[in-house]
Amino acid sequence: MERYARGDDAAFGDLHDVMRPRLFGFIRRQVRDDAMAEDLVQQAFLQMHRARGQFIRGAEVVPWAFAIARHLVCDSMRRRRAAAKFTGQIESADDVDERPSTDPGADDLLRAREMAVRLEEEMSRLPDSQRIAFELLKHDGLSLSQAAAVLGITVTAVKMRAHRAYIALRAALGDLEDEGASEP
Amino acid sequence: MSDDARRTELLDRIRAEPSPTRLQHRVRCLAAAALALAIMVAIFLAFGGVRPGGPPEPGQYLVRPIELMVATWLGAAALSLLAAWQLVGRGPSMLGRRLTWLAGFSALVVVSLVVWKLAVSSEFADMTRRWPHRVGLKCLLLSLALGGWPLAALVFARRRSDVIHPRATGAALGVVAGAATWLFIDLWCPVAYLPHLLLGHVLPIALFATAGASLGRRWIAIART
Numbered sequence: 001m002e003r004y005a006r007g008d009d010a011a012f013g014d015l016h017d018v019m020r021p022r023l024f025g026f027i028r029r030q031v032r033d034d035a036m037a038e039d040l041v042q043q044a045f046l047q048m049h050r051a052r053g054q055f056i057r058g059a060e061v062v063p064w065a066f067a068i069a070r071h072l073v074c075d076s077m078r079r080r081r082a083a084a085k086f087t088g089q090i091e092s093a094d095d096v097d098e099r100p101s102t103d104p105g106a107d108d109l110l111r112a113r114e115m116a117v118r119l120e121e122e123m124s125r126l127p128d129s130q131r132i133a134f135e136l137l138k139h140d141g142l143s144l145s146q147a148a149a150v151l152g153i154t155v156t157a158v159k160m161r162a163h164r165a166y167i168a169l170r171a172a173l174g175d176l177e178d179e180g181a182s183e184p
Numbered sequence: 185m186s187d188d189a190r191r192t193e194l195l196d197r198i199r200a201e202p203s204p205t206r207l208q209h210r211v212r213c214l215a216a217a218a219l220a221l222a223i224m225v226a227i228f229l230a231f232g233g234v235r236p237g238g239p240p241e242p243g244q245y246l247v248r249p250i251e252l253m254v255a256t257w258l259g260a261a262a263l264s265l266l267a268a269w270q271l272v273g274r275g276p277s278m279l280g281r282r283l284t285w286l287a288g289f290s291a292l293v294v295v296s297l298v299v300w301k302l303a304v305s306s307e308f309a310d311m312t313r314r315w316p317h318r319v320g321l322k323c324l325l326l327s328l329a330l331g332g333w334p335l336a337a338l339v340f341a342r343r344r345s346d347v348i349h350p351r352a353t354g355a356a357l358g359v360v361a362g363a364a365t366w367l368f369i370d371l372w373c374p375v376a377y378l379p380h381l382l383l384g385h386v387l388p389i390a391l392f393a394t395a396g397a398s399l400g401r402r403w404i405a406i407a408r409t
Contacts, residue, residue, distance in 0.1 A: 007205040012198060016191060042194055047344070047406045049198045053209025054345045056278055064278035067347040071406060149279045152348040 005055035063149040134165035213341040220337035259300040264363040271356040290359040305376035323384025335361035354400020362389030
């Protein structure tokens with residue numbers, strides 16, 4: 001981004017290649033819609049492009065890019081809710097394929113899949129503030145200070161939210177853990 | 185659509201919508217600031233320019249000592265520069281300063297401007313007296329005429345840059361514009377009576393902060409296309 005801010009047009013392609021997978025993963029988990037996630041990733045890069053001249057020398061790109069992505073996600077969710085209210089339609093957020101595996105020898109895979117589905121369900125039940133803090137730290141690999149910058153809160157608040165999410169998930173998924181432990 | 189196709193589409197879109205480099209952006213900001221300053225000076229001169237004194241009551245004439253004028257102006261200038269550095273600059277992060285910092289520093293700047301003006305003026309005889317015919321409406325009017333220009337220049341400089349709290353950033357820019365206006369009003373108005381200061385000098389800063397918050401939501405926040 002520093003190269004791009006200085007006027008090297010080709011640098012934006014490199015920035016895109018490095019940041020796109022991380023941004024797409026983050027946005028995809030929030031909106032659960034590939035097409036919308038693609039659109040929002042494009043929007044995020046356009047915002048970064050527009051802020052080219054205002055980029056601070058030596059500033060971190062990752063928290064900034066995630067903060068833009070988060071802003072765009074919140075904005076699009078708000079629009080989606082407003083549209084759903086307007087049309088009277090309630091969208092089903094659960095687009096996970098829950099069909100069991102037909103492979104009779106894939107017990108482990110099936111259990112892992114069930115666990116992933118349960119995890120996703122339990123994550124969706126968490127308050128947004130806790131879920132996003134948890135995901136930024138655990139899925140996206142941001143540091144505490146970077147996550148705090150993205151969310152506009154203190155490091156302590158990030159720790160607290162992520163810890164609460166962790167406690168809630170552990171309580172909700174405790175039965176799966178017990179099942180796994182009781183198996184030979 | 186494949187990843188490569190999306191990448192190409194994005195790069196094409198970016199080429200079609202060029203954005204200024206850092207150097208170009210700085211040049212534009214400096215031009216906007218120079219224009220705002222020129223307009224402020226023109227309005228200030230149209231209102232009479234520097235006024236060392238005036239009549240507190242009919243038949244009287246009170247003149248501010250030059251040391252008082254210089255001291256209050258230099259203190260206000262130092263506070264304005266400090267405000268610009270802390271409230272317009274974003275520090276080392278693209279996400280800007282914390283909300284509590286913006287709010288706390290803005291309040292501190294306004295209080296310091298008033299305290300400095302009163303403290304220095306109280307060292308000189310008769311300089312904090314009440315002026316019955318100067319409640320502060322003229323200062324309010326001149327402040328409003330002056331302060332919109334720096335606010336517009338600051339919003340231009342920071343447009344589409346704040347992801348986290350654009351309203352607070354806009355309000356902070358309003359305080360900086362108000363502090364810049366204070367410098368002109370300080371040269372123009374000889375009154376250092378607290379109720380007058382609150383109405384004619386502080387209220388405009390609050391109004392610019394409110395206007396800045398409103399502009400912040402619309403112009404400083406990033407916007408989806």
